Amino acid sequence: MIQPLQDRLLVELLPDPPRAITLTDAEKYRYFKVVATGPKVYEVKRGDIVALPGVGSTDPDHVIPEGQFVREGDVGFIIRF
Numbered sequence: 001m002i003q004p005l006q007d008r009l010l011v012e013l014l015p016d017p018p019r020a021i022t023l024t025d026a027e028k029y030r031y032f033k034v035v036a037t038g039p040k041v042y043e044v045k046r047g048d049i050v051a052l053p054g055v056g057s058t059d060p061d062h063v064i065p066e067g068q069f070v071r072e073g074d075v076g077f078i079i080r081f
Contacts, residue, residue: 001036002035002036002064002066003036003038004036004037004038004041004069005038005039006038006039006040007038007040007041007071007072007073008037008038008041008069008070008071008072009034009035009036009037009038009041009044009050009069009070009071009072009075010034010035010036010037010066010067010068010069011032011033011034011035011050011052011067011068011069011070012032012033012035012066012067012068013030013031013032013067013068014031014032014033014049016031017029017031018031018049018079028053028054029051029052029053029076030051030052030054031049031050031051031052031079032049032050032051032052032067032068032070033047033048033049033050034046034047034048034049034050035066035067037072038072040072041072042072043072043075043078044072044075044078048078048079048080049078049079049080049081050075050076050077050078050079051075051076051077051078051079052070052074052075052076053074053076
């Protein structure tokens with residue numbers, strides 16, 4: 001298993017936005033499932049659905065087969081069911 005460091009999250013892209021919530025600006029966000037969290041992540045938990053503004057990172061250093069790494073501070077909001 002990959003363990004993110006510091007305040008980073010390992011997330012995997014969800015192909016479709018969650019249907020439990022309707023947003024007027026939904027097209028401005030991409031939705032991800034949190035696979036793992038670093039030791040300095042305080043708000044987000046493994047299994048949460050998070051929204052990140054914009055198109056997300058496409059830098060090869062941040063994208064791996066298991067998902068991609070983002071910082072907790074980049075998360076726009078959390079969706080918990």
